Amino acid sequence: MRVQAIVFAPCCMYSSSVTTSQENILLIEDDAAFRGMLIEALEAKSYKVTGVVSAEEGLAKLKTQRFALILTDVKLPGLSGVDVLPQLLKLGQGTDVIVMTAFSSKETALRAVQLGAYDFFSKPFSLKELGIVVHRAMEKRRLQQEVLSLRHSLRSTGPISKIIGHSAPITEVISRIEKIAPLDTTALITGESGTGKELISDTIRELSSRQNGPFIKVNCAAIPEHLFENELFGHEKGAFTGATSSQPGKFELARGGTILLDEIGDMPLSIQPKLLRAVEQKQIERLGGSRPIDVDVRIIAATNQHLEERIKEKVFREDLYYRLKVASIHLPPLRNRSEDIPLLVESFLQRIHHELGIYIRKVTPEAMSFMCTYTWPGNVRQLANILEGAAISAPSETLTADDIRKALGHKTPSTKSTGDTLNLKKAVNTFERQLILKALSRTQGNQTEAAGLLGLTPKNLWAKLKKHNLDSKTFKRRTI
Numbered sequence: 001m002r003v004q005a006i007v008f009a010p011c012c013m014y015s016s017s018v019t020t021s022q023e024n025i026l027l028i029e030d031d032a033a034f035r036g037m038l039i040e041a042l043e044a045k046s047y048k049v050t051g052v053v054s055a056e057e058g059l060a061k062l063k064t065q066r067f068a069l070i071l072t073d074v075k076l077p078g079l080s081g082v083d084v085l086p087q088l089l090k091l092g093q094g095t096d097v098i099v100m101t102a103f104s105s106k107e108t109a110l111r112a113v114q115l116g117a118y119d120f121f122s123k124p125f126s127l128k129e130l131g132i133v134v135h136r137a138m139e140k141r142r143l144q145q146e147v148l149s150l151r152h153s154l155r156s157t158g159p160i161s162k163i164i165g166h167s168a169p170i171t172e173v174i175s176r177i178e179k180i181a182p183l184d185t186t187a188l189i190t191g192e193s194g195t196g197k198e199l200i201s202d203t204i205r206e207l208s209s210r211q212n213g214p215f216i217k218v219n220c221a222a223i224p225e226h227l228f229e230n231e232l233f234g235h236e237k238g239a240f241t242g243a244t245s246s247q248p249g250k251f252e253l254a255r256g257g258t259i260l261l262d263e264i265g266d267m268p269l270s271i272q273p274k275l276l277r278a279v280e281q282k283q284i285e286r287l288g289g290s291r292p293i294d295v296d297v298r299i300i301a302a303t304n305q306h307l308e309e310r311i312k313e314k315v316f317r318e319d320l321y322y323r324l325k326v327a328s329i330h331l332p333p334l335r336n337r338s339e340d341i342p343l344l345v346e347s348f349l350q351r352i353h354h355e356l357g358i359y360i361r362k363v364t365p366e367a368m369s370f371m372c373t374y375t376w377p378g379n380v381r382q383l384a385n386i387l388e389g390a391a392i393s394a395p396s397e398t399l400t401a402d403d404i405r406k407a408l409g410h411k412t413p414s415t416k417s418t419g420d421t422l423n424l425k426k427a428v429n430t431f432e433r434q435l436i437l438k439a440l441s442r443t444q445g446n447q448t449e450a451a452g453l454l455g456l457t458p459k460n461l462w463a464k465l466k467k468h469n470l471d472s473k474t475f476k477r478r479t480i
């Protein structure tokens with residue numbers, strides 16, 4: 001390009017704040033004099049500047065180097081700054097691009113912004129003006145990086161860390177949770193049984209400003225229709241025979257906090273208008289009451305049903321559905337995110353070790369591959385339960401595909417008669433381990449009682465626990 005005119009600011013360079021940043025800027029400018037001047041000015045502010053003369057050269061640089069910012073002229077010898085913009089943005093992976101145009105081509109500049117440029121300059125511009133915009137872009141980048149690193153540490157240590165999985169669908173779910181949780185709006189969580197809807201509602205609540213308020217969970221499928229209104233909204237004294245005193249319902253108990261309406265698809269049609277009022281106006285009325293009561297409650301609804309189908313069947317109100325689904329999260333079934341299975345298996349085996357004292361040292365590749373291809377109709381809950389069952393019954397500290405199949409109640413492929421199956425010592429050991437596990441489970445970890453059941457002395461049992469690497473304490477309140 002030809003330098004048109006540069007209006008020099010009195011002090012030649014922009015802001016008075018000293019930039020200590022060593023961030024790299026890629027400058028694409030074919031005019032040697034103009035390029036040199038920009039480099040000098042930016043380097044005076046401690047930016048590192050890599051100058052190139054064409055869009056093609058700029059693209060080549062981006063393939064090997066990362067930059068904090070790209071400054072490009074529009075009029076270049078080969079590809080123009082606007083033509084190359086989509087590629088710059090793609091290769092730059094989030095790096096902002098500032099476009100420099102001639103004053104006469106403001107429309108080009110606007111097109112560049114539409115295409116994704118961060119900002120543009122119409123020449124002539126002052127170096128002060130350029131400096132301010134560069135500084136602002138760098139600040140924006142720094143803040144974005146801060147947000148990313150905060151998000152990363154929150155995801156690895158905060159409530160989000162309880163959600164295991166790195167597949168694209170679960171990553172999308174996590175982003176939705178992070179967006180929705182702080183909004184204090186009604187949320188709807190959908191997904192098959194066992195996909196983690198309750199886990200997600202716990203996480204939303206923990207990430208919201210209501211984390212210290214009450215959290216009331218209502219299973220709509222478990223309440224008979226005639227008790228529903230009373231359960232949710234409470235009653236006044238004398239509302240019905242036996243109502244000897246006034247009593248608040250779940251909504252009032254959740255004041256200042258959150259209410260989870262689980263299995264919302266099973267909520268009786270007769271209650272739905274009252275729920276709609278609670279959602280829209282944050283008001284309820286007790287049974288037998290004559291005045292509305294304000295309830296500051298965040299509602300989270302969850303269901304494994306297709307509410308659109310329930311609407312067609314005329315058992316779910318459309319207006320309520322649209323109010324609930326303002327912020328919705330759909331949990332895909334486990335079979336559609338099998339990449340998450342190895343991580344889930346690892347996490348559940350750790351939990352089994354801590355809670356049951358059963359240590360599984362290894363999962364065979366066949367067992368993992370079987371689990372990754374199985375359809376898991378009961379989703380994550382089924383995977384967790386099957387692993388627990390398999391770990392309890394496994395004859396050794398290595399979990400095999402047969403162990404998983406047995407826990408699933410599948411017929412195992414007939415095993416070849418190997419030396420192993422005839423090894424009496426090994427078979428006795430396996431049988432002994434399983435009997436001890438059952439006895440500990442039945443007595444909830446009481447060693448004296450377990451020893452009695454097994455016909456052993458407590459000292460004998462203690463020695464066998466050590467031999468099998470089992471911890472009786474972890475059997476408290478557990479049953480097989």
Ligand SMILES: Nc1ncnc2c1ncn2[C@@H]1O[C@H](COP(=O)(O)OP(=O)(O)OP(=O)(O)O)[C@@H](O)[C@H]1O
Pocket residue numbers: 162163164165191192193194195196197198199200303304380381384
């Ligand atoms: N992504 C996950 N990471 C870790 N644990 C999970 C995940 N998803 C689900 N779980 C675990 O699986 C079990 C079932 O999850 P949850 O109860 O939240 O499912 P749900 O969808 O509410 O089931 P339902 O519809 O039957 O009530 C819980 O123990 C939960 O902690």
